[in-house]
Structures are given as structure tokens and as C-alpha cells.
Amino acid sequence: MQVIVENVNKIYQIETEALIVLAEVNFKIEAGDFLVITGPSGAGKTTILNLLGTLDEPSGGRILYDGVEAGSLSPNQIADFRREHIGFVFQFYNLIPQLSAQENVMLPLLPTMKHLDFDLEERAAALLAQVGLDGKGNKYPYQLSGGEQQRVAIARALVNTPSMILADEPTGNLDAEIGEQILHILQDINREQGVTIVLVTHNEGFTHYGTRVLRIDKTKLNTVR
Numbered sequence: 593m594q595v596i597v598e599n600v601n602k603i604y605q606i607e608t609e610a611l612i613v614l615a616e617v618n619f620k621i622e623a624g625d626f627l628v629i630t631g632p633s634g635a636g637k638t639t640i641l642n643l644l645g646t647l648d649e650p651s652g653g654r655i656l657y658d659g660v661e662a663g664s665l666s667p668n669q670i671a672d673f674r675r676e677h678i679g680f681v682f683q684f685y686n687l688i689p690q691l692s693a694q695e696n697v698m699l700p701l702l703p704t705m706k707h708l709d710f711d712l713e714e715r716a717a718a719l720l721a722q723v724g725l726d727g728k729g730n731k732y733p734y735q736l737s738g739g740e741q742q743r744v745a746i747a748r749a750l751v752n753t754p755s756m757i758l759a760d761e762p763t764g765n766l767d768a769e770i771g772e773q774i775l776h777i778l779q780d781i782n783r784e785q786g787v788t789i790v791l792v793t794h795n796e797g798f799t800h801y802g803t804r805v806l807r808i809d810k811t812k813l814n815t816v817r
């Protein structure tokens with residue numbers, strides 16, 4: 593999937609104050625890119641990722657997905673689009689504590705389970721094995737380390753065979769070494785399965801994972817490479 597971000601603005605209105613976070617931002621994401629977006633805390637990284645993930649709408653401009661503008665779709669169509677094409681990974685994993693690892697991985701597709709042409713339990717087990725958690729499907733989040741919980745979250749992000757995974761500071765809560773393991777998993781997914789990855793991080797030390805790097809600086813996204 594190709595994503596085109598065209599003249600995008602994002603302004604938060606807080607009482608009488610307007611906070612301009614993004615102004616006239618333009619960039620493209622090609623299928624198979626590993627795009628790293630850096631910038632200091634508060635620069636707008638989560639904002640841009642939420643826009644790319646159709647979780648939020650631009651204040652101006654538009655975002656096209658293979659030529660289709662998200663803003664032209666109905667809320668139901670956007671929800672379908674997101675479920676079919678996008679996987680999310682967050683800093684704090686966002687696993688459901690009452691569900692096992694395997695159930696957490698299955699969750700995004702549970703609403704459509706009847707219509708699937710494959711066995712969802714089998715796919716979840718295979719994805720857990722892919723991220724190095726073979727045999728841990730019955731564990732609950734509290735029984736897993738932070739790094740293991742993030743692996744579950746990556747397996748969950750893959751369950752819908754997404755075109756693009758959006759990762760918001762996925763190593764922000766992990767020790768450096770565990771964080772590198774998580775980034776290697778994302779790199780393998782990108783290289784071996786061709787899934788587009790967009791990683792946002794304040795950590796400049798992670799830019800080498802990117803095939804392309806952008807930096808947010810004062811409402812602009814500048815190309816680093």
C-alpha cells in the first residue's frame with residue numbers, strides 16, 4: 593500500500609488557544625518502507641501516527657491510501673479499512689489482562705471469525721511462534737515480561753496480515769537490549785514479509801533501522817534520509 597500525506601495540518605483547540613502541531617506536512621510512504629519518524633517529546637509523533645492509522649483526522653489536507661482518501665470514507669468503511677490493512681503496536685502493549693496471549697492475538701479478528709477462511713486459533717499460535725513465544729499462548733499478560741508482552745502485541749498486529757504496522761515508541765518501556773530485540777522482530781517482518789513499518793520514537797539511536805528517516809521539527813517533517 594502506498595500512503596500519500598498531502599498538505600496535512602493538525603491543530604488542537606484548547607479552550608481559546610490553538611496549538612499547531614503539524615503544518616503543511618507532505619510525505620509519501622511506499623509499500624515495503626521501514627520509515628522511522630523521530631523528534632523530541634511533544635513534537636507530534638503520536639499525532640502523525642494516529643493520523644496515518646485513521647484514528648484521528650487532519651485539520652486540513654488529506655491522506656491517500658492507494659489513492660483513496662480516508663476522509664471520504666464512512667466511519668464503518670474506515671473501521672473496515674483499518675481492520676484489513678493496519679496493525680498497531682503501542683508503548684504499553686495495550687493487551688487485555690483478562691485474556692491469554694493467544695486470545696489477545698485473536699482479538700482483532702474475533703468480530704469476523706465466522707467468515708474467515710482459516711483457523712484463527714492456529715494462526716494466532718503460528719504468529720506467537722514467529723515472535724519467539726512458542727508454547728506461551730496460554731499465559732496471561734501478568735505472567736509475561738515486558739518484552740514478551742510486546743511480542744504478543746506484535747503478533748496481534750500481524751493477525752490481519754496488515755499492509756502496514758504503526759509502532760508508537762514500542763521500546764519506550766523496555767530495557768535497551770530487549771528494545772533492540774523488539775526492533776529486530778519488526779525489521780524481520782519488514783524484510784521477510786514486505787510489511788510497511790512506521791516507527792515513531794524519540795530515540796535517535798534507532799534511526800539506523802529505517803530505510804527512510806524523517807524528523808519532526810517545529811510543525812514540519814524534514815527528510816533525514
Ligand SMILES: Nc1ncnc2c1ncn2[C@@H]1O[C@H](COP(=O)(O)OP(=O)(O)O)[C@@H](O)[C@H]1O
Binds near residue numbers: 605611631632635639
Ligand atoms: N488531544 C489533544 N488535545 C490537545 N493537545 C494535544 C492532544 N494530543 C496531543 N496534544 C499536544 O500536541 C503536541 C504533540 O503531542 P504528541 O503527538 O503526543 O507528541 P509526541 O508523541 O511527539 O510526544 C503536544 O504539545 C501535546 O500536548
Ligand SMILES: [Mg+2]
Binds near residue numbers: 637638639760761
Ligand atoms: Mg507520543
